[in-house]
Ligand SMILES: [Zn+2]
């Protein structure tokens with residue numbers, strides 16, 4: 001039992017460590033100007049908050065989310081003697097991972113879209129994330145703390161429960177989801193990024209959503225673009241070279257005004 005608890009704890013703490021290591025790597029790569037989706041000047045001029053505020057905001061949110069998760073484990077852990085066993089079969093692990101990805105995507109798509117459509121929720125919660133018009137890696141989880149709890153903590157708990165994965169598998173799943181979210185905000189389209197081979201939902205795709213014109217499109221996150229396609233909120237784009245160097249995700253469809 002003590003062992004299982006430590007796996008659950010790791011599933012909470014390891015993704016936070018992964019977040020800062022992975023975004024730290026991107027900070028070092030930030031000088032690859034020719035793969036940047038926006039210039040550094042745009043990053044400074046268009047973003048409505050300082051990097052210091054972002055770091056403090058993310059740390060505070062991670063602290064709250066970790067506390068909420070640990071509280072949840074403590075409450076449910078006592079009654080739940082039999083946590084699912086660690087499967088040895090690759091097929092079972094792959095099925096659990098895929099299920100968890102689909103659950104998380106479904107939860108996040110509809111909640112994220114609702115955060116845009118409900119003016120009150122947008123103004124008081126989700127607009128905080130959109131203060132970063134030019135996203136960068138460690139801004140990925142810069143959200144209102146309540147949004148973080150609803151979108152990430154509840155979404156994570158649902159993915160964990162419905163996929164039937166063991167706490168040990170969840171360490172890897174939540175770390176992977178964290179890497180994917182950071183990657184989608186990194187602001188770079190580096191050639192050979194292995195995540196871009198498997199996922200069409202990438203930094204350029206999410207960049208369209210962060211632009212003022214794109215806020216009614218490309219809600220899908222963090223893994224697949226499926227829900228945007230099904231629900232008609234998909235905005236295709238082409239990756240063009242910017243005149244001053246670097247890249248740009250340029251929408252290729254007319255925007256609907258309402
Ligand atoms: Zn949004």
Ligand SMILES: [Zn+2]
Nearest residue numbers: 129185206210
């Ligand atoms: Zn974002």
